[in-house]
Amino acid sequence: MLPVEKIASGTITNFILYLAIIGILLFVATVLRLKINFLKKAFIPASLIAGIIGLILGPYVLGLFSAEMRSSLSAMPTPFIVIVFACMQLGVKRSNLKDALILSAPSVIQGYLYSFVQVGVTCLLTALLFTPLWGTNSIFGCIVEVGFEGGHGTAGGMTEVYAELGWAAGGDVGQTTATIGLIIAIVGGIILINMGVKRRYTTVLEDSSALNAGQETFTGGEKKPSTYTTISGNVVETFAFHAALIGIAIFIGKVIIYLFDLVFHYSLPLFPFAMIGGWLLNMVLQRTPLAELMDRGIFVHIQSLTMDFLIVAAVASVSIPVILENWKPLLISCTLVTAIIIWLFWWTSPRLYKKHWFECAITRFGVATGVAAIGLMLLRTCDPEMKTEAGTVYGLGTPFVSPFVGGGLITTAYPYLIVAMGALKCGLLFVGISIALILLCMLVGLWNRKPVMEQRGNL
Template identity: 30%
Template sequence: MSPEVIGFSFIIIGVLLILGKTLRVFTPFLQKAFVPSSILAGLIGLLLGPEVLGQLGVELFDTGGLFPESMLNVWEELPGLLISVIFASLFIGKTMPHVKKIWEVAGPQVTFSHFISWGQYVLGAILAITILVPIFNLHPAVGALLEISFVGGHGTAAGLSGTFSSVGFEEGMDLAVGLATVGVLSGVLIGMTLINWGARKGKTEILSSPDDISEEQRKGMIANEEQDEAPAGHKTTRSEFIETLTVHFAYIGIAIGIGYLILEGLILIEEAFWIENIEIFTHLPLFPLAMIGAILVQFYLNKFKQNVLDPGVVKSIQGFALDLLIASAIATLSLAVIAEYWAPFLIMAVTAVSWTVFCFIFIAPRIMPDYWFERGIGDFGQAMGMSAAGILLINLVDPESKTTAKEGFSYKQLMLDLIVGGGLVTAASIPLFNAFGPVPALIVAAIVMTGWLLLGLLYFGRKKQSS
């Protein structure tokens, strides 16, 4: 594959992202639905590619559609590369708060998010045991798809493509990305419906009416007078010697490199000492260990007082990688796989969405000691597929951060993403389901889920009653 093809593939992805943004700005329905531009870009790419336009007989290239096979091959590889950038960026450039402070501010949200996540494992395993494996003859690892797709999102779903293939569940990646797309779209749409319901029923404590949401928020734009105040980051190095963006990108690369070394070490240990017929680390992807690498890099920088990283710049790099990942993953989605497995796909989608809505309406008010709607709506958005969707929904109900919802959401990530939502458990779930089957997974997940529920009800719930 030539460098020209790789470069041109990035250019076309950029064009698709601009088309998605333009479509959103000039379409009131998409503004009201708060559909991310990256999803629109991916859908445009999907429509113009071999899966839709090619099936209608338009064949500009041999693959059908408007894109050559070599370009599609580049796009298919991007998610597996970019997911490590995204997860390494989670802990780079951040001051690690004390665990006690995290728990005081974000404890209820940590508990609630873990309950949703482990509940998706429980429901996924039940579906695998009762319907998906015996009736539709799917791979046992299908039980992990709900948590991978909804709490994990596009990045995790696409980033696990190699793991799906290594256990013989190739169709799992397309099903996971499709479910993630359903999750994000329904999450934002249902989230807006819940916000309208909450504001009118007096459930929200800050937002008094849905009409309070500004036009700039709906369009995803920043007003001219506020653009200079946008937190795009600060320069930490002199450009004549090395550009600030270069330094940040380099440290993210070092974090990924450390994660790679850790993974290779774990594989060697497994090959030397582990049971011969069970492979866990061999199928483990790189991106959760990139988070470990990022923590080690940040610890080093803090230890030697190297203040060269800025959270705003890191966030921009992470957002850039996420936009490219979502657009490329959806644009290369195999609709044929989803069409073949449309019934199990629909069953999993309805189950995951229903579970998450149930948790928000009935569990969140009983766990959150204060501002249950503002806190819970962010966790709801993330559990439907995107952390960005969670932040978006919090910003809509609490635009001036008068509650602890946004702060708690940020702290919660430190105690969530390392475990589920793309963390070590999520990444290991496919190998574990493959090695031991869905029944042991169901037992373990049910125990953990129950533990989180009891903690929320008996500890944080009692705090709410006492206050």
């Protein structure tokens, strides 16, 4: 066992040490990702590879990392996800609400449909099968939505909620579900794209052999600028200015939670309210000249950096004994939910989207089973030059989905609803809402009764 805790002492110093270890794992994983052809073809992100390496080095396999280190790593996703969510609305330009809703409505509907199905089906399985057979905690009913639609960050942020509600194992189970979802999003997404190409459902991509042709490194004159300097270094470093705005957003979220606890005597997780804090701050700044000093690209990079570190820490710190204890309900629920999501992908997508249905749908599939980055990766895979409107549709729909499901306020409320109502009632409720949502689309004219499946060249 490596005595890494003896290298440094003190909470902050240890935090820096663990960041360094995550950095080492991520560096090694990046080299492996670039050198090993299988990992490239499978589109496995370096952060997931690094997390798996950390898990192998941990106390449950090789034992090179101590149990104390695993415990410390398991605590890191919670503050990381606060930063990720604080960035979500910062720097987002205001758009015409009506136009945004009209264009993004199918993506928004599908986002909620996937979330409600994931919760509804898992709650029914928990109430009718898992709890009677294996004594599974009823809160397990929300674990697939938190892991799939929410991802590692949301799973980490919900750890304290699970513990507060009496299910201490929920954090580890949630991180495992998020890892399963990430793999399903990548592997399943690539399989769906291959099927779409063969059936001429893709608008741009004509040959599946082009799937692995994307450039992965940029050197020399190929290097691309991705952010802008918006304020002179004589005043403040641009990234420091943006980090300050993130800090303000988090502080606003903390104040909201404090006031809520003061009035209702009830504690809430910080991460969704950090997003609300960012939304409030952005709404104010967009009405001032300071809006021009915000570069959305910087917030996206900070968000992505934090997510990579978060995934490494989350996967590396998964408790294998907890997973072995819950492997049966995990296997059954993840398998059945994935099958239903794929069925909904093929059935609802061409009937919801007016144009470029496959590209719009594959983006939402990646987000609903993995994370936003995977959804966009799948989109770029089948639409490398972003010729379709799928990216715009997803982007416009994000403010109407992310604050609520997949880690937002509704996701945060799921375990409380299950505790209050029971898994069976929650399952029936959300399956019923899912069916009602589809029926509503049919009634209000958002349903293509005679969908055009083939999209090739239909720009």
